[in-house]
Amino acid sequence: MTAEAAHAMTVPPQPATIHPLWLRVTHWINAVAVIIMIGSGWEIYNASPLFAFAFPKSITLGGWLAGALLWHFAAMWLFVLNGLVYVVLGIATGRFRRKLLPLHASEVVADTRLALRGKLPHDDLAAYNALQKLFYIGVIVAGVVVVLSGLAMWKPVQLWWLAAAFGGYEPARFFHFFAMAAIVGFTVIHVVMAFVVPKALRAIILGR
Ligand code: HEM
DSSP states (O other), rough: OOOHHHHHHHOOOOOOSSOOOOHHHHHHHHHHHHHHHHHHHHHHHHOSSSSSOOOOGGGOSSSSSHHHHHHHHHHHHHHHHHHHHHHHHHHHHHIIIIIIIIHHHHHHHHHHHHHHHTTTOOOOTTEEEHHHHHHHHHHHHHHHHHHHHHHHHEEEEEEEEHHTTTTTTHHHHHHHHHHHHHHHHHHHHHHHHHHSSHHHHHHHOHHH
């Protein structure tokens, strides 16, 4: 028996990588950027609320409007550049096509039924179920809307065509708010699920 064959028999095979390094790095940079963007965004919202409520000061970031704007614009670069890397690599490596598509309405209905009965299996971490696909595609779309509506509000004169695409400056604020709400809703469910399925949490940290 060769030394390689003996080695292969004694060393257990390494589990396959589920999440490549680029995905894990962009995922965790995104998580930090999103927390900063949301905390500072809530403080900016409080300075001129769209609705009849304000976010409690204890869960906002920046202390006051100007401080929150500094945090918001600093984290925006992180969020946008990191998001671009994730989307470009997701398309270029074929990951989006392999992991997030195809998505059929019938599978979403079937997996929702299973989830409501607590019977949605989580044994194969390499394949997302239809609900995960729907949520991940949804949060990527919400991320695009939040960035574009933010740009429309930031430079409404230079990017007048973008502001016009949202129906003007004021409607862009509503798009921005509801896209934020979708991201917050996603994140709450997502983090709960990560702790319900700890091996998925390990995989998004260690890769396998
Ligand atoms: C802060 C705490 C977070 C935790 C603990 C967490 C945990 C996880 C875990 C465990 C997975 C792998 C799921 C699986 O294999 O079944 C994952 C994937 C993912 N997470 Fe998070 N996440 C967090 C924040 C976020 C945020 C803030 C976003 C976006 C707003 C996000 C977006 C995603 C996306 C899109 C994927 C799928 C990536 C892909 O396969 O292309 N996560 N996350």
